[in-house]
Amino acid sequence: MSTQILGRTPDGISLLTVGSQDQQQLCGSGAPILCSGDGAQLVALGPGAVKLVDISSAQEASSLPEDAVVLSAFSSGGGYLVTAQRPGKAADGSMSKNLKVWEVASGKCLFSIAHKQVAKDNWPVLHWAPHDSAFVYMVTNTVHVYSRNDNFATYRKVTIKGIGGLALSPVAAPGGGLPQLAAFLPEAKGTPAGAGLYGLEGSPEPTATVRKSFFRSQGAQLMWNSLGTACLVLSYADYDATNQSYYGEQKLHYLPADPAKAEDAVTVPLPKEGPVHDVQWSPAGDYFIAVAGFMPAKVTLFNALCKPVYDLGSGPYNLVRWNPFGRFFAICGFGNLPGDIMLFDKKTSGSCKQMGAVRSPAVSAEWSPCGRLLLTATTAPRLRVDNNVKVFTYYGEQKAHVPFATLLDAAWRPVAKDTYQDRPQSPERLSAAAKGEVATSAPTKPSYVPPHLRAAGVTSTAAVSSGAKFSLARDDDDRPGKIGAAGGRRTVLPPGAEFIAGGGNAKAASKNAKRRAKKKAGEASGEGDEGEEAGGAEGAEAATAALASSSLQDAAAAAPLSDEEARQKRIRALQKKQRQIQELKDKRAAGATMTPEQLEKLAGEAALMQELASLGA
Numbered sequence: 001m002s003t004q005i006l007g008r009t010p011d012g013i014s015l016l017t018v019g020s021q022d023q024q025q026l027c028g029s030g031a032p033i034l035c036s037g038d039g040a041q042l043v044a045l046g047p048g049a050v051k052l053v054d055i056s057s058a059q060e061a062s063s064l065p066e067d068a069v070v071l072s073a074f075s076s077g078g079g080y081l082v083t084a085q086r087p088g089k090a091a092d093g094s095m096s097k098n099l100k101v102w103e104v105a106s107g108k109c110l111f112s113i114a115h116k117q118v119a120k121d122n123w124p125v126l127h128w129a130p131h132d133s134a135f136v137y138m139v140t141n142t143v144h145v146y147s148r149n150d151n152f153a154t155y156r157k158v159t160i161k162g163i164g165g166l167a168l169s170p171v172a173a174p175g176g177g178l179p180q181l182a183a184f185l186p187e188a189k190g191t192p193a194g195a196g197l198y199g200l201e202g203s204p205e206p207t208a209t210v211r212k213s214f215f216r217s218q219g220a221q222l223m224w225n226s227l228g229t230a231c232l233v234l235s236y237a238d239y240d241a242t243n244q245s246y247y248g249e250q251k252l253h254y255l256p257a258d259p260a261k262a263e264d265a266v267t268v269p270l271p272k273e274g275p276v277h278d279v280q281w282s283p284a285g286d287y288f289i290a291v292a293g294f295m296p297a298k299v300t301l302f303n304a305l306c307k308p309v310y311d312l313g314s315g316p317y318n319l320v321r322w323n324p325f326g327r328f329f330a331i332c333g334f335g336n337l338p339g340d341i342m343l344f345d346k347k348t349s350g351s352c353k354q355m356g357a358v359r360s361p362a363v364s365a366e367w368s369p370c371g372r373l374l375l376t377a378t379t380a381p382r383l384r385v386d387n388n389v390k391v392f393t394y395y396g397e398q399k400a401h402v403p404f405a406t407l408l409d410a411a412w413r414p415v416a417k418d419t420y421q422d423r424p425q426s427p428e429r430l431s432a433a434a435k436g437e438v439a440t441s442a443p444t445k446p447s448y449v450p451p452h453l454r455a456a457g458v459t460s461t462a463a464v465s466s467g468a469k470f471s472l473a474r475d476d477d478d479r480p481g482k483i484g485a486a487g488g489r490r491t492v493l494p495p496g497a498e499f500i501a502g503g504g505n506a507k508a509a510s511k512n513a514k515r516r517a518k519k520k521a522g523e524a525s526g527e528g529d530e531g532e533e534a535g536g537a538e539g540a541e542a543a544t545a546a547l548a549s550s551s552l553q554d555a556a557a558a559a560p561l562s563d564e565e566a567r568q569k570r571i572r573a574l575q576k577k578q579r580q581i582q583e584l585k586d587k588r589a590a591g592a593t594m595t596p597e598q599l600e601k602l603a604g605e606a607a608l609m610q611e612l613a614s615l616g617a
Contacts, residue, residue, distance in 0.1 A: 004018070009405075009407060012025060012030070019399070026044075027053050029042075029045050030408075031071075033411050039055065045070070045072060047068070049067070050064040050066050055413065064107055066102075068086070069083045071120065076132060076170075077131050078132075080102060084098060084100075084115065087117075087118060099126075133148055133178075137155075141162065145178065145200060158200055158204055158205075160185075167181070169182070169257065180257060184220040186219070187215070192214060193217040193220075195211070210256060210257070212233065212267075215587075228257060228285075230304055232252060232254060232279060232288065244274070245275055251267060252290060253267050264305070264306070268306060270290060274295075275292065278318060280320045280322055282322050283326045284326030285304065287302065287303055289322075290302065296315050296316055296474055297317050299312035301352060308483045310482055311481055318334065319332040319333070319334055323371035323372075326346070327345065330365060332365050335382075339361030356395040360376045361386075362376035362390070368412050374394065375389060375390070375412060376390045377389045379408055386403075389401075581605050
């Protein structure tokens, strides 16, 4: 069953079997593919009713008398189906109850309410506790908790002032109680945005047991790991205050579920500046992978304690997908990227071994329930040409290719839990890998060379460029591999190289590297220490960034700066601090409370302006 694929076209949803060109028409639904957790039934949204189609027989199993449904979702345990119609008015002029919960077994409607905003971006709006014991529904400043004990007839109010989004932990509280709730709190009246973890049992006005605040955020995506021990918060803003990205700004934050570890709530130390393209927890809950930074993006493996453990290098990637067991994973570059796919095997120690590579321009990727096949799909409306599905093995060999005139959606048919067990690479593949027969990266086309340069033997336009070379394929300073306990990669120093002490202190490492660069350049020591500006500009965020980008520090130490370069660098650093001080002044004017560190930074404005003037800025 793991080799069966559901494909949605303008004509309806069909069932495909890998290795066969046959397609079995299941229904005429134009809605996105939605299956029960065991893959037995398919939801078909149509005029007059919502149909549940038995996939094996392609026959209607049951139906719900609900017309014009636009969105639907199963509960966590699969016992209930949630449907939503577009907002409208009832015969008496009141808002119609367009959000409903149906019991799948009986077909009865157990819950209905009027819901104003029905959109894919915030769907589903009901968040279920494990085993369908309860669900929560967010309203202004409040969360309503409905219990299965009374068939969701009544609710209990839990007040969380300013709540703008939520996610329930997948693990129930000890004793079978309600799980923890992660909530996003937007900026309001000069106070920063934030995310916190709350208990739903006890007080109707709980306080956050763990909280992390951050500025410049309009929304957030909340992602629990499967163990319920930690939650990742991907905050985003449509506007980038630094003017470095047209697509806004993203930050990744980490919240431990244990209140005793509340001080471990941090901004994730990503090794490269730029947007966060994708982040995914392993289904096992013990690791997560972040793809972040300006292209070529950097890919890093973190453990469940938010410690970077493996550097997977950089490249044209914006997507990561784990297989259902958390053993294999794929790093992909889709959309406007070439379509490179790198396939890795994560070992129990945290190290990663590449199994293969392939190129397949696509829109989406998904691992099969057996965890050994990867499905890629090129779908409309993202791409209107060359719509298809392809299936690859975990080591990159193509097993199937099915073209479509127009393909709207594609997904594996789910299977019942525990149908498959986790399996390592086959002995044959391990033997082939030992002999060097592992698939390698897809060959890249040579760079374009203008006709007038070809006769001179130039192989690329970069060869005639006097400036620094840029490559979308990888960073020149890439050093993939296991990351040491101090946060830097374990590298072997060449003879005569000096070890920089204090590797656990990012500020000290940055200072030492820059002092050595100055010394080699023969600069005077009276200019001041630039380590303070590197460490104090962004506080803890700058320290973690310096820690993760140790390779950049080494490069800076190896290339002495001229007097003019050092002056320009100092001016840029001071101007950056000036912008930060202006932001703090704006926040203070808006009524925000300043911390002692922020007040100290504001007090240093006069000295900063004086130094800028002395540098001729």
